[in-house]
Amino acid sequence: MKKVLAGAVGLIVFLVLIVPAVVIRSLFGLDPVGSPKGVAKGEDVVIRVYMAKQNQIVGMNLEEYVKGVVAAEMPAQFELEALKAQAVAARTYAVKHMATFGGEGIAAHPGADVSSDYREGQAWADEQELTARWGPLGYKVYWNKISQAVDETRGMIATYNGEPIIAVFHSTSGERTASAKEVWGSDYPYLKSVACNWDQQSPRYSETKEFSLSEIAERLGSDTDIVAAAQNGSTAAVQIAELTDSGRVGKIRIGSKLLSGGTVRDKLGLKSTNFKVETGADKLVFQTTGYGHGVGLCQxxxxxxxxxxxxYQYILKYYYTGIDLTHISGS
Incomplete structure (x- = not known):
């Protein structure tokens, strides 16, 4: 009798406590992994976007927001599977920042989850901007294509250990992507350097820029002594002092000054830190390969x-090492 009673009590505990917990877990937040965040299935997921041009925060459906990001960030002429990969990356970035899912939003604009300004995260474009870019007929064709890419990945995000990843992306890697550690100093297991031999068709694959020595001194600082070093015929006027694991410039000595590759890229407006330098009589010639920081998805x-x-699943798992693809509820 005691065994029967104990079994009955155990069954009641299971039905009262365990089953509802499982049901609640599947009804809210991330499914099948993740923490409940209060978004029920069937409800629209609303994201609060700071519209930079209007200087106001607007709430919109998450999937519609993702369409605007894909349209702004990736050429609409790309293959459908590439657009799908971009859609998942864009959605993941958004979910990572959304207060609804435990994100911290965007500090510069309290109350907003994300910004439409690419300098503050992801670019976003509306119908008016896209029509001006593509024309009325092009807008209809490309918007339908982008909508298909977003609709066919609806609610899908990239996760690592059950959490949305930092889904960074860039235009053109130039033979190999960079790791997050070598670019930003923070190591993420899913943002590793991988070979990329498919982006040679990018119009931004390579670029050559020339700078006079006086311009170099103006942009990088007169304390580089680059003019004097070059005029004296010093072979050490410009030397790449350190390469990162992916072959990008980690540190470079220009004249008497040791600078990071990132600093030189920013101050000279180079496309990437994957560059070589040649010294002329009164100039420096920079040959860059790739465009962007080089981390994560290469478009x-x-x-x-x-x-x-x-x-798109293969593409995402290639560029984001060891991730899972997960659906959020409510979308």
Whole structure:
């Protein structure tokens, strides 16, 4: 009798406590992994976007927001599977920042989850801007294509250990992506350097820029003594002192000054830190490969993989090491 009673009590505990917990977990937040965040299935997920041009915060459906990001961030002529990969990356970035899912929003604009200004996160474009870019007919064709990419990945995000990843992306890697550690100093297991041999078709794959020595001194600081060093015929006028694991410039000595590759890129307006330098009689010539910080999803690489028949899931798992693809509820 005691065994029967104990079994009955155990069954009641299971039905009262365990089953509801499982049901609640599947009804809210991330599914199948993640913490409940209060978004019920069937409800629209609303994201609060700071509209930079209007200087106001607007609430909109998450999936509609993602469409505007994909349209602004990736060429609409790209393969559908590449656009799908971009959609998942854009949605993941948004969810990572949304207060609804435990994110901290954007500090510069209290009350907003994200900003439409690419300098503060992801770019976003509305119908008026896209029509001006593509024309009325182009807008209809490309918007339908982008909508298909977003709709067919609806609610899907990239996660690592059950949490949305920092889904950074860039235009063109130039043969190899960079790790987060070598660019920003923070190590993330899913943002590792991987080979990228599919982005040579990018119009931004390589670029050459020339600077006079006086311009170098003006932009990088007169204390570089670059003019005097070059005029004296010093072979040490410019020397790459350190390369990162992905082959980008970690540190470079210009004249008497040791600078990071990132500093030189920013101050000279170079496309990337993957560059070589040649010294002329009165100038420096920079040959850059790739465009962007080089971390995470390579957009032109994604398009190249899509042309080879790879689907968006393969593309995402290639560029974001060890991730899972998870659906959020409520979308």
């Amino acid at each position: 032109y690489g994604a398009n190249g993989l899509a042309k080879e028949g790879k689907d």
